[in-house]
Amino acid sequence: MERPLDRLGRLCARRPWRTLVLWLLAAGVLLGVGQAAGSTFVNDFRVPGTESQEATDVARDHFPTFGVVSATVVWSAEEGSLQDPARQAAVRQMIEAMRGQPDVAAVDDPFPSPDGRAAMVNVDYEKELGELDGTHYERLREAAEPAQDAGLRVEFRGAVVDLGTEPTTSAAELVGVGAALLVLIIAFGSLAAAGLPLLVAGVGIVVGTAIVLLIGLIVDIPTSAPIIAVMLGLGAGIDYALFVLSRFRSILAHGEDKVRAAGHATAAAGHAVVFAGGTVVVAILGLSFAGIPFVGAMGVAGAVTVAVMVVAAITLLPALLGLLGHRVNALPVPKLTKRARASAGKPDDESGPTYRWGRHVQRHRVLYALLSTALLLALTAPVLSLRLGTPDDGIQPTRNTQRQAYDMIAEHYGPGWNAPLVITVTDTSEMGVNAFAGALATDPDVELVTPPTTSEDGEITLITAIPRYAPQDQEVSDLVHRIRDTIGPDSLASTGGTALVGGATAVVIDMADVVGKRLPWVILAVVGAGMVLLLFMFRAPVVALKAAVMTLLSIGVSFGVIIAMFQWGWGLDLLGIDKSVPVMSAVPMILFAVLFGLSMDYEVFLLSAVRESYDKDRDPHRAVVVGIGTTARVISAAAIIMACVFLSFVSVPETLIQMIGIGLATAVIMDATVIRMVLVPAVMSLLGNAAWWRPGRKPAPRPAAIDGPADTPGTVGGEQDPESQRV
Structure with a gap:
């Protein structure tokens, strides 16, 4: 591989402007197409093959409005009463405003808390999450202003709210890039050299993000995927450019011209970059074996970005090096430059x-x-004490409205209201439904069982069970498995019905179970692929x-x-x-x-x-x-x-x-x-x-360990001698 990489590096260094223009055109075109296509990132937490997914699919087949995108609005009276006429009028005004908003399908009637100090409603939307944006949450906030002016505390949670409060990474990126720049200045002693890896990584991030946007038109990409992709892209991109740039500066210091130095650096360090980056890409794509679509989509986003960084390190960087030549050491930092040149100038020491x-x-x-x-x-x-789950709104920063809504529901309704279990019963007979609901209500971990709701076609029944515990408590997981293993089969045995436990909490529990089962296979696939690549490289x-x-x-x-x-x-x-x-x-x-x-x-x-x-x-x-x-x-x-x-x-x-x-x-x-x-x-x-050792080859005699300075002359220290790198 060294020979084609050497030719590629020389070609890019010999025609730097052509290479740079191609990269900039690719970045502009891909980003423009991705944004024009209107691609968005959507959290799709489906877990195919699990009971919770089956429960959701069955319910949607018989209840057209089941599982629609929604937001929960909860309000409370910190002082005074909700029954105050002015406050009741403000709440009615808020609800009517929400009902009249674009894309809102329905708003429930207020559901008061047992203590009478809080109430909440669900706002259902008629569009899929990918068709909504942050303006829908802003409209909810605007509609709540009359209630807030009347002295009520109003908070929000749900998928629409998450969409409108997605975290930004600009500050994190600036801190990371700033720290990287400082380390690069110390390492190279030159502002020009320090800036090159950041420039290469920056262009790679733009191209990688644009490609991820285009992939989002085909598959659902989670909202966290671009952040993870940027994190990996910045780290890997700067590192890959650093390795190639270090080799280039060392070879240049030995008297090579800039084009040949760029070729040799790409052949030597670029060879390792390709294999290392290839290992990263193959390993991340191994997430496809997870059996969880959103995890696999995260892997695709990360793999694409890292792959772009590899290509940038062996094409864009050699072009910049060919353009700069010895000016790569421009804008020196005096004391740091002296130390860096001393290190690079005595490679045989x-x-x-x-x-x-x-x-x-x-x-x-x-x-x-x-x-x-x-x-x-x-x-x-x-x-050894690993416990899997999915943290909910209860661990968000206390300043977030989702966290405050979560805490209000737990305080006024009970912690289990944040962990409802939606159970699809394939039995509509009065005897079967009553038997199941009765057995469920007597479970010590169940706070409340809602009245059954039968579908219009009369084929299934939905029952919601409210646990006594918060979503992440082990008791909730035990309850889900108990319903599936004991309560459901025993109470419905006489009628032949089944009870499928679904809802967001059950999805989280099933996801943890799937990860526990699939993780060994993911490990096997990733380790196997990595070893094959290393065998191919080192034999x-x-x-x-x-x-x-x-x-x-x-x-x-x-x-x-x-x-x-x-x-x-x-x-x-x-x-x-x-x-x-x-x-x-x-x-x-x-x-x-x-x-x-x-x-x-x-x-x-x-x-x-x-x-x-x-x-x-x-x-x-x-x-x-x-x-x-x-x-x-x-x-x-x-x-x-x-x-x-x-x-x-x-x-x-x-x-x-x-x-x-x-x-x-x-x-x-x-x-x-x-x-x-x-x-x-x-x-x-x-x-x-x-x-x-290689199969079929007898190992060489084992020399004694080195106890002092090596006696054999000619080995290069800080970097390998450029003549030994020629392909």
């Missing part, structure tokens, strides 16, 4: 700290292997297996930190969350796929350097030291950048984004420090030549 560290780890390889493994396993231990089965195991360890640490923080509540106040929550069902799958790919980035870059040295002198111990010495500085900078980008998105007030951001940042930090700088060199030293 193996007395640097990273080389010394590599030799130190080799001398104590057994101890470091045991200690680092023990640390990683200890941080992974919380995984070393032991290295591929070792890489998979190391990656699983970093993923385990990520899961452990998320569980300790969100499920156990450690440090949640830092995020503005006032109570612990279960891990969102989609998070383990998304994190595993993304982290497996991203962890392979550093594995590929490190092992590429190790393999290059090993192929020269067949000394596995020295190859490990050279690999660490030549990549540690760049990998560290890349890891800091990626961690800063991921952590910046924790400011987005959405639990899914916060969990993924913290999980990704944790894994990247641990991967670039404990794993790449300690465990990998220790294990590679223990394996020796066996690490590079």
Whole structure:
């Protein structure tokens, strides 16, 4: 692959303006078409093959208005009474205004709370969620002004409200980009060089987002998917450009002309970028095995964006490098420039700290292997208490109207009113319905059972059960399974009917069950695909297996930190969350796929350097030291950048984004420090030549471990000698 990449890099560097124009045209056209087509992002939480989905489908077949898009409006009198004539008139005015709004199909009559201090209505819409926008929520707020002027507190929740209050990522992006720029300036000592990775990533984000918009015309893309795609795109795009740019500057410093340097850098670093990015893309696409459409759609959005970043790193960046040449070091920062040039200007110096560290780890390889493994396993231990769920409005920031509406309902109606179970009974006989409703009402975890509603065709009956507990409480999950396993079958046995438990709460429970069943298959598919790619690149089965195991360890640490923080509540106040929550069902799958790919980035870059040295002198111990010495500085900078980008998105007030951001940042930090700088060199030293064994080839004799500076001259330090990179 190096030869075609070398030609591609030279071609783009030789015709920079043509390449730049093509990229800018692609960005403009794709973004324009996507916006003109009116594509929107929609949360479709269907879980095919589950009972809750079957209950929803059956109910919709017999109740045309079942499951329509709606909003809940709840109001309360903090002081005085709801029965005040002025307040009653204001409420009537509010409801009439809502009934007259565009796209509103119906508004229920007010449903008062048992304590008489609150009431609520449902506002049903006649259009699908994708056909609505934030203006519908704004109209609800405007309609509520008379009630608020009368001294009532009015809050909102529901899909339409979520649509009108979607979190923005502009602040997070600015913080992430700012932190990345600072790290790049320190690494390169030049404002021009520091700005290039950000420019490449920025163009890639525009193109990737435009493609995701177009994909949204074909499949439903969740509202969180673009945020996750931007997060991954920024992190991966800056890192990929960083690796190619670092190699280009080193080769340029050795006297190569800018076109040849761009070609060699694309061949050397770009080769690793393609394989690393390919691993990320394949791993994320493995989410399609989840069996949950919205999880698979998130994978598609992330994979598309990362793929665009790979293409940008091997085409757009070489064009910019060919355009700038030695001006890539323009706008220097004096003190930082001196240090950066000293590092790049003496690539043969193996007395640097990273080389010394590599030799130190080799001398104590057994101890470091045991200690680092023990640390990683200890941080992974919380995984044993993993509990899946989907946090609801109850964990949103207290300033959000959805959270305030949730709390008002729990206070005045009871916590179970936020977790209604809508049960579809395929039996309309009086005996069967009464038997089921009676058995349901006697369950100790059921607060209320609503009167049965029979469809016009007389084929099914709907019954709503209100639990005594909040949606995320284990008792609600136990109740759902008890209805399915015991209450329904026992009470309907004589009539032959069935009871299908549905509703949003049941969907969440079924999603957790599906994730528990499918996660092993997703892991198998992702790990298998990753190992195949590594085998294709290095042709070393032991290295591929070792890489998979190391990656699983970093993923385990990520899961452990998320569980300790969100499920156990450690440090949640830092995020503005006032109570612990279960891990969102989609998070383990998304994190595993993304982290497996991203962890392979550093594995590929490190092992590429190790393999290059090993192929020269067949000394596995020295190859490990050279690999660490030549990549540690760049990998560290890349890891800091990626961690800063991921952590910046924790400011987005959405639990899914916060969990993924913290999980990704944790894994990247641990991967670039404990794993790449300690465990990998220790294990590679223990394996020796066996690490590079190929089937049918006898391993080379195992040299002694390196205890001091290497005696073999000619090995390049900070970067590989450009002549050795020529294809």
